[in-house]
Amino acid sequence: MLSSGAMGEYLKACIALFVLIDPIGAIPVYLSLTPSYSPAEHRRTVQRIALATTTILLGALAIGGPVLALLGVSIPAFRVAGGLLILLMALGMMRAIPGGARQTSEEASAAAEKPDIAVVPMATPLLAGPGAIGAMIVYGHIRASVMNYLVLAAIAALVGGGTWLALRMAAPIGTRLGKTGINVLTRMMGLLLAALAVEMAANGLRELFPTLGSLPR
Numbered sequence: 001m002l003s004s005g006a007m008g009e010y011l012k013a014c015i016a017l018f019v020l021i022d023p024i025g026a027i028p029v030y031l032s033l034t035p036s037y038s039p040a041e042h043r044r045t046v047q048r049i050a051l052a053t054t055t056i057l058l059g060a061l062a063i064g065g066p067v068l069a070l071l072g073v074s075i076p077a078f079r080v081a082g083g084l085l086i087l088l089m090a091l092g093m094m095r096a097i098p099g100g101a102r103q104t105s106e107e108a109s110a111a112a113e114k115p116d117i118a119v120v121p122m123a124t125p126l127l128a129g130p131g132a133i134g135a136m137i138v139y140g141h142i143r144a145s146v147m148n149y150l151v152l153a154a155i156a157a158l159v160g161g162g163t164w165l166a167l168r169m170a171a172p173i174g175t176r177l178g179k180t181g182i183n184v185l186t187r188m189m190g191l192l193l194a195a196l197a198v199e200m201a202a203n204g205l206r207e208l209f210p211t212l213g214s215l216p217r
Helices: 005-022 027-033 039-071 075-094 105-111 119-129 130-140 146-168 172-208 210-214
Strands: none
Touching: 005 075, 005 130, 005 146, 005 172, 027 105, 027 119, 039 075, 039 119, 039 130, 039 146, 075 130, 075 172, 130 146, 146 172, 172 210
């Protein structure tokens, strides 16, 4: 059984990953890349996007830690770097613009010419980009146990399912919310993500410099 503290951490991880993936904010991009798709093509593409996004998150969970160990990068240092990267993405979301950390203008231009957009650029870098991959690696070290990996794998699958649902309903969501509604929602999610990013970086700094935790508040 998971303790209430662990449940809170996993709930925070689930929220953070879903906000980082931000499938609602990706709806305008998806619709702009698939204007001539038939309903069957939309279904196949959305399934592939969701599957690829989940696979990328699971891959980061499985090999992220060993790669960092091979490079000699500590988890606290990665927490700080990941927090700063996520903060940059959150600032872009609060301005309702796609951040350069997620997709550059050159990548966006190249995407318009691709016949298959499911894996690149939709699954990566637009959805499961550096921020989501970094967060998955960090959350993989919440605690060293098989249960931790199983719960995070389930969270990755849940986020993938949410991505599938959002993009499956892309047309009605885009019509109902409109550009303004999606921007407002993106700004709200960006604010939440900024708070999570600051907390991630602060935890990393406290691990790197333990004396910071003893400073008077």
